[in-house]
Amino acid sequence: MQAASFTLTKFVNKIQGPPSFFSYLHPRPHFPRFKVTFAPNSLILSFTHSLIVTFTFLGTGTSQGVPIIGCSCEVCVSTDPRDQRLRTSLLVSHEGRNVVIDAGPDFRQQMLRAGVKRLDAVVLTHEHNDHIIGLDDVRPFNFLQDRHMPLYGTTSVLAEVKQRFAYIFAKNPYPGAPMIDPVEISKETPFEVAEIPFTPIEVMHGGLPVLGFRIGDFAYITDMKTISDAEKSKLDGVRTLVLNALHLEWHHSHLNLEEALDFIETIKPEQAWLTHISHRMGLQKLRSKQLPNGVGLAWDGMVVGQDGLFIG
Ligand SMILES: [Zn+2]
Numbered sequence: 001m002q003a004a005s006f007t008l009t010k011f012v013n014k015i016q017g018p019p020s021f022f023s024y025l026h027p028r029p030h031f032p033r034f035k036v037t038f039a040p041n042s043l044i045l046s047f048t049h050s051l052i053v054t055f056t057f058l059g060t061g062t063s064q065g066v067p068i069i070g071c072s073c074e075v076c077v078s079t080d081p082r083d084q085r086l087r088t089s090l091l092v093s094h095e096g097r098n099v100v101i102d103a104g105p106d107f108r109q110q111m112l113r114a115g116v117k118r119l120d121a122v123v124l125t126h127e128h129n130d131h132i133i134g135l136d137d138v139r140p141f142n143f144l145q146d147r148h149m150p151l152y153g154t155t156s157v158l159a160e161v162k163q164r165f166a167y168i169f170a171k172n173p174y175p176g177a178p179m180i181d182p183v184e185i186s187k188e189t190p191f192e193v194a195e196i197p198f199t200p201i202e203v204m205h206g207g208l209p210v211l212g213f214r215i216g217d218f219a220y221i222t223d224m225k226t227i228s229d230a231e232k233s234k235l236d237g238v239r240t241l242v243l244n245a246l247h248l249e250w251h252h253s254h255l256n257l258e259e260a261l262d263f264i265e266t267i268k269p270e271q272a273w274l275t276h277i278s279h280r281m282g283l284q285k286l287r288s289k290q291l292p293n294g295v296g297l298a299w300d301g302m303v304v305g306q307d308g309l310f311i312g
């Protein structure tokens with residue numbers, strides 16, 4: 001089912017042929033596939049290929065990032081690069097096109113570090129500063145691409161962004177101000193950006209609604225504490241689940257590690273990656289060893305495919 005929903009069909013050729021029916025689909029979903037259909041008086045060759053999407057973890061840290069300014073705990077002074085976490089953000093890439101989920105305070109550094117030269121859109125999960133405050137730095141993309149940057153968010157998220165960045169949305173913005181085109185989305189309606197299909201999933205962050213997104217067999221949820229059964233059902237059959245897990249203690253608006261593992265157990269993805277991590281989660285090297293099979297702490301710069309498997 002999911003593989004089918006991820007297949008784009010490109011019509012390649014149509015020639016006359018005998019009246020019979022036959023089709024062939026290559027069984028491996030990540031390889032180019034072709035389909036041959038003999039229909040009455042025609043032979044249709046259609047070339048189908050999987051929508052190959054990669055996901056780069058640009059940041060995996062909670063709102064203060066890791067290390068935290070002034071902190072000398074063992075995580076904050078760790079020399080393991082996996083213990084150094086910029087604010088949570090994900091790059092979704094498909095055939096040279098890129099969509100970023102959230103643009104927090106580290107957005108500029110994340111674009112530079114990942115070598116992003118083209119950005120097709122910014123999609124927001126919610127309006128907290130650690131997810132939006134880097135938006136001013138879309139300017140280089142405005143200049144490079146000579147266009148406004150589409151910004152996807154719910155009505156209330158976009159209203160908040162317009163308040164916080166009033167100068168961008170002023171009647172006569174000053175020359176050189178960021179150019180942003182708001183695009184309203186809602187939990188009810190799937191949408192497509194850069195040929196990548198997004199299904200929004202609403203989760204609750206304490207009292208604040210936040211959108212997670214399902215992209216094929218991959219789902220990305222951050223800043224969740226609870227979820228309704230109806231929204232949870234959108235996760236049925238996902239192979240990869242990215243989920244926030246703050247640290248070990250209880251928190252009013254974030255899942256802690258135990259709650260995140262319990263939730264993963266109810267979804268049963270093949271692979272789960274934890275993100276939005278605090279320094280109080282402990283050292284990556286030690287904590288990773290204590291996690292169940294198929295669950296890992298994500299780290300900055302990690303790249304995975306739709307199956308959640310590590311690419312780089
Ligand atoms: Zn956050």
Ligand SMILES: [Zn+2]
Binds near residue numbers: 067073074075076
């Ligand atoms: Zn610390």
Ligand SMILES: [Zn+2]
Binds near residue numbers: 126128205223
């Ligand atoms: Zn938040």
